[in-house]
Amino acid sequence: MTEQRRLAAIVSADVAGYSRLMGRDESGTLAALKAMRQEVVDPAITSHGGRVVKTTGDGLLLEFPSVVNAVRCAVEVQTLIAEHSDEVPDDRRIAFRIGINLGDIIVEGDDIFGDGVNIAARLQEIAPSGGICISSRVHDDVRDRLEATFVDGGTQLLKNIVRPVQVWRWQAGTADPAQIASAPITLPLPDKPSIAVLPFQNMSGDQEQEYFVDGVTEDIITELSRFHSLFVIARNSSFSYKGKSPDVRQVGRDLGVRYVLEGSIRKSANRIRVTGQLVDSVTGNHIWAERYDRVLEDVFAVQEEVTQAVVAAIAPQIELAEQLKAARQRPENLTAYEIALRAYAHALEGRDKVDREIVDIAIREAKEALSIDPSCVLALHALCVAHSNALYTQVADDREHALKEVTRAVERAMELDGTNAMSFAQRAIIVLLSGQLDRYPDALVDARRAHELNPNDTFVLRLLGTLEAAVGQHEQALKYGKQVLRLNPRQARNHMAYSLMAFASFGAKNYREGVDWAARALNDMATYVPAHNNLIVCLVGSGEIDKARTAFDVGRALAPQYFKTRLDGTSSYAQPSDRSRAITFLRIAAGLEDPSAAEGLR
Incomplete structure (x- = not known):
């Protein structure tokens, strides 16, 4: 019927x-x-x-x-x-x-x-x-x-x-x-236990301790994110509350979570006090509260205790074995860790714009941290991110040297912590940067392994989405992009997720949607080079050639070397048809090919 x-x-x-x-x-x-x-x-x-x-x-x-x-x-x-x-x-x-x-x-x-x-x-x-x-x-x-x-x-x-x-x-x-x-839009609570970790307050009166305090908060978020049974709000949305004293119930409504963890850290000489409390944002009831007084060298053990206590409060069914898996290699020297935090912050800043100076600062700080503590995994990751950004934006003075540096850093990080999601993610990025198309399947294996280890890491989700789109799995890529956006409902800038959506939309030939996503990305971060490239090719795909040419002029002025290599045949797409289409559309926007060349490719 x-x-x-x-x-x-x-x-x-x-x-x-x-x-x-x-x-x-x-x-x-x-x-x-x-x-x-x-x-x-x-x-x-x-x-x-x-x-x-x-x-x-x-x-x-x-x-x-x-x-x-x-x-x-x-x-x-x-x-x-x-x-x-x-x-x-x-x-x-x-x-x-x-x-x-x-x-x-x-x-x-x-x-x-x-x-x-x-x-x-x-x-x-x-x-x-x-x-x-x-x-x-x-x-x-x-x-x-x-x-x-x-x-x-x-x-x-x-x-x-x-x-x-x-x-x-x-x-x-x-x-x-x-x-x-x-007026905020109310987000429905996820099906599984959900939590937001608010930035811990620095009670030391010393602004230099902000890096350390933020690092403690970030580590708690990361450790919680390892548990597949939890929905954990990403760092950027949680940190939108930094420096504020928000009502916990409102935080729950804003972020769409049931539980909120808040706390403070006071550092004095060689001792540290960490306090934390877990609150049900729906009822306002305090689920758990604790205070930890430790000597400074025990700070990471304290972080582990706090994380395990939170998990035990909201997900008692999680077994001890899974808690032990959440433990990761940590640097023993706090000074090295603090320097590594600075290096990582600068490395992330260099991801959003073409700036060799920021990259150099990040590399210098990462190496300084490693000179103090060669086993500092965070410093190795900062080194990877800094070199990767230099390679991607084409500001690296010596590409072969930079590739060797990032490869060595990844291999060392894997030796120190073979279960760290970021290490697998960085190894996958090396394949993207080297342009070895035949190794994209290997990169996907690493990205998927990273996702298994830390399913709520938005960096990993974006990378996985990029690789899925690169090999032609555009709908899967869009799914990962949407997941990033859900995990970051209050992130001030979601330009990388928006750019991923544009990248996948182009692959799927949804050009108009791609234009919209790329425009959103550039509205959040006008210097983000991949979004410029995605906007240009999607505009050509939608038949807006004049706008594409204008967008190309803007992008080329921002990152001339990047667009030169793209015009010469570089592309992040591994699928031959997608790759050819992206290169042709960019050359049309640059005036190097006639617009009619797009007709058979759209």
Whole structure:
């Protein structure tokens, strides 16, 4: 039997904080909800031509033949509820979250299914209490037909939805669009235990200790990330709270996590005190708290104790053996570690722009740390990142020497810690930098091993996505890019993830999407060279030759040697057809080939 399909506007509505309301006053909540349905919700649905598809204890799924009427109904309902609840205490107030989508649905009897329904449900989950979230498709149809003001909420990665969804928001009683725009989108809690580690506070009064304090926080994040049973928010999003005293419940809402770890470090002479507390961000309850007083040379043992205690508090099923696997090789000399932290910070800075001076600083600091402690794995990784950036951006004075240096550093790191994800990742990067296309499968093996060792490391995820796209697995690459974005919901700059999405989109011939992703990357970091390259070739792919030529001029001015090697035939794509297409499109933008050369390749 052929399934029945139709285009419809789908409305998903749910009572915000329903479990809390029921726990406080079950009979009162049920009576109030019933009255609200009878007096406000049901009459609005009927008057706007909608139908109730199904109900749950606290939710509704509605179908409308008209998307304009669907939005009108939602706005009317939210406005009336806000008016009726004006004098109701906050802890007893009933408010709906509403999501609306326009899409193709599958009809079975009175029920409906399909992506059109699923997206509406996910939009409802991220809507604020008393607010509405709609998809861009809905917004396109209603923006000139309604007086209601919707504000761009950005592109969101919704749970179990393959493609990012552009979201628009409306909030009852908010007249100023800027207020709506500043309202955060609520992220649903992941299915597995989730945690954010806030930057530990430096209580020493010595700014020089900031590197050490930040390093402790980063190590805790890294160690927690080794456990596959945990969803750990990445470092950049956690560090957006550095220097602040945020409300833990708000942090949980902002980052979409259940648990938040916060703490402080006080260093005096050769002693150190570390305090930490684990808080349930939903209830505000303190799950665990501890204070550690140790002599300075025991600091890494203290970090291990803190990490193991946190894991034991939120995931008691994790066995001791898995905790032991989380241990990694650490430098014995704190001074070397502090210098290595500085080196790594400078190496990461050199990744975002063409700057030989920053690269040299990172290399010098890494070597200084290694002269103090030759077994400092972090310093070896900093050396790898610095040389890799010099090679990629074409600022290395001697490519052969730089390749030998990064290879030696990786081999030494592997000897010291054969289970460190970053070491496997750096070994994979060497293959990319050397351009040995026949070794890309080996690089993928290393990248996948790195991902197994540390599944929440966004550096590893980006690398894995890049390699998957390079060998033609574009959809898998996009999946990894989206995972990076989910792990970093508050990262100030996501340019590398956006650039990966553009790189994979070009491979998949989704040129318009690639242009959008590359533009986002450059909006975050205007000096990020790979994003310039991705923007150029995607513009040619979408037929925007004049814009591509302008973009090429900008990119070449920023990194002339990089683009010279690209025009000479260098490409990160290993798949022959993708590689040929990328090189040809870049040469078209440079004016070295006629635009007609793209016709058979698009």
